[in-house]
Amino acid sequence: xxxxxRLALAATGLAAIAGLASAQAxxxxxxxxxxxxxxxxxxxxxxxxxxxxxxEVEYDADTAAAAADTLAALAAxxxxxxxxxxxxxxxLEDSRALPVIWEKxxxxxxxxxxxxxxxxxxxxxxxxxLAALQGAMGALGKGCGDCHETYRKPDEE
Amino acid sequence: MIGRAxxxxxxxxxxxxxxxxxxxxxxxxxxxxxxxxxxxxxxALVFAAAGCASCHVAPEAEIGExxxxxxxxxxxxxxxxxxxxxxxxxxxxxxxxxxxxxxGAVMRGVSPSxxxxxxxxxxxxxxxxxxxDMRDLVAHLRTLPPSSARSLPHDVPFPFSxxxxxxxxxxxxLDEGWVVAGDLSKAATRGRYIAEALxxxxxxxxxxxxxxxxxxxxxxSGAPNPSGEGRxxxxxxxxxxxxxxxxxxxxxxxxxxxFDTAGAEMAMVVSELAKLPAEDRAAIAAYxxxxxxxx
Numbered sequence: 030x031x032x033x034x035r036l037a038l039a040a041t042g043l044a045a046i047a048g049l050a051s052a053q054a055x056x057x058x059x060x061x062x063x064x065x066x067x068x069x070x071x072x073x074x075x076x077x078x079x080x081x082x083x084x085e086v087e088y089d090a091d092t093a094a095a096a097a098d099t100l101a102a103l104a105a106x107x108x109x110x111x112x113x114x115x116x117x118x119x120x121l122e123d124s125r126a127l128p129v130i131w132e133k134x135x136x137x138x139x140x141x142x143x144x145x146x147x148x149x150x151x152x153x154x155x156x157x158x159l160a161a162l163q164g165a166m167g168a169l170g171k172g173c174g175d176c177h178e179t180y181r182k183p184d185e186e
Numbered sequence: 187m188i189g190r191a192x193x194x195x196x197x198x199x200x201x202x203x204x205x206x207x208x209x210x211x212x213x214x215x216x217x218x219x220x221x222x223x224x225x226x227x228x229x230a231l232v233f234a235a236a237g238c239a240s241c242h243v244a245p246e247a248e249i250g251e252x253x254x255x256x257x258x259x260x261x262x263x264x265x266x267x268x269x270x271x272x273x274x275x276x277x278x279x280x281x282x283x284x285x286x287x288x289x290g291a292v293m294r295g296v297s298p299s300x301x302x303x304x305x306x307x308x309x310x311x312x313x314x315x316x317x318x319d320m321r322d323l324v325a326h327l328r329t330l331p332p333s334s335a336r337s338l339p340h341d342v343p344f345p346f347s348x349x350x351x352x353x354x355x356x357x358x359x360l361d362e363g364w365v366v367a368g369d370l371s372k373a374a375t376r377g378r379y380i381a382e383a384l385x386x387x388x389x390x391x392x393x394x395x396x397x398x399x400x401x402x403x404x405x406x407s408g409a410p411n412p413s414g415e416g417r418x419x420x421x422x423x424x425x426x427x428x429x430x431x432x433x434x435x436x437x438x439x440x441x442x443x444x445f446d447t448a449g450a451e452m453a454m455v456v457s458e459l460a461k462l463p464a465e466d467r468a469a470i471a472a473y474x475x476x477x478x479x480x481x
Contacts, residue, residue, distance in 0.1 A: 170439035178453035183416035
């Protein structure tokens with residue numbers, strides 16, 4: 030084995046170790062994709078509840094309860110792994126996650142908790158009756174909106 | 187020769203005099219400020235519709251039920267950066283002002299000492315408000331918590347630092363008429379009042395001319411975001427194809443028809459409009475459908 034090859038192998042080994050040491054659940058691009066999927070999944074379930082709240086879809090207690098259960102589970106797991114540094118709007122072209130998220134992680138986590146609470150309240154309300162469901166929508170909208178207000182880059186339109 | 191110089195001096199004096207007259211503050215007529223005392227309960231709704239708290243709470247503060255109008259938020263514009271003042275009922279705010287002085291500030295952009303305010307305060311909209319609504323608004327304002335925060339000076343460079351010049355801006359841009367004229371339904375008429383006189387939607391959603399006046403020919407057709415990021419959307423029927431009930435629901439909960447939510451400044455607007463009666467949000471939606479579409 031020549032010295033060059035040995036050096037190259039050593040370098041590869043070091044890189045592998047370095048790679049392991051800094052391993053994250055998701056690389057930044059993947060983290061961005063995963064959280065967009067998660068947001069859309071929450072939005073889809075809010076859509077079931079919202080359609081009933083707006084009177085566009087007939088209220089059905091079982092469907093509403095199931096949608097609210099799923100939403101509460103999704104909201105409770107928001108962001109455990111995918112708020113990865115390097116995935117902000119300053120880092121990735123498609124990302125709308127403002128860099129300030131990582132400067133104010135404590136407040137950001139509190140906002141996520143507030144959403145989770147609103148989703149839990151919806152879980153209690155959705156299967157009861159339409160009026161209860163409608164009453165829980167405002168807090169849910171605030172739960173989503175408060176975070177978007179501060180931490181999401183405005184839509185480019 | 188001397189005669190000509192004297193003539194020129196006289197002309198200059200005349201022009202200066204005319205300029206002085208043209209730029210003079212035009213205070214609120216006493217008759218408008220006089221009237222039955224304000225009702226703070228009704229005023230709370232006017233206050234929410236007029237969006238006062240969205241600009242006048244401290245940076246990052248929540249509005250909540252009884253906002254502290256301490257001021258301090260910065261508004262970047264091509265003319266400089268404006269800092270919202272303390273308008274809480276305290277000596278540092280407007281606690282020592284008379285009702286007429288507060289109404290003069292809000293509806294004419296004139297301070298108690300007779301100086302012009304910059305139109306960052308949307309008095310061009312509030313000038314169209316019902317004086318009784320404004321008296322109610324003032325009565326509500328006086329029930330809010332006081333703040334001893336000092337109002338900070340605006341950062342506005344020359345020539346816009348000359349406040350007297352705002353008098354000319356007012357001559358060009360203060361207009362008592364409605365932007366959307368013509369026959370409107372009862373709901374749309376109410377919506378026009380809320381949108382044009384109180385909620386001042388046009389301040390963000392309408393593009394501005396070189397001097398910062400709103401372009402009424404392109405009313406609500408969208409504009410660059412003053413923050414420099416993105417655009418404020420077109421909310422004429424050309425840009426917004428949501429149903430009236432979708433618009434009203436958005437203004438209540440912040441949810442778009444596909445259950446994304448309002449962001450940035452609009453989230454604060456929604457949190458205030460959510461406090462209005464449902465028929466007022468439906469009225470705004472009816473009005474938006476009556477606005478001429480701008481392609």
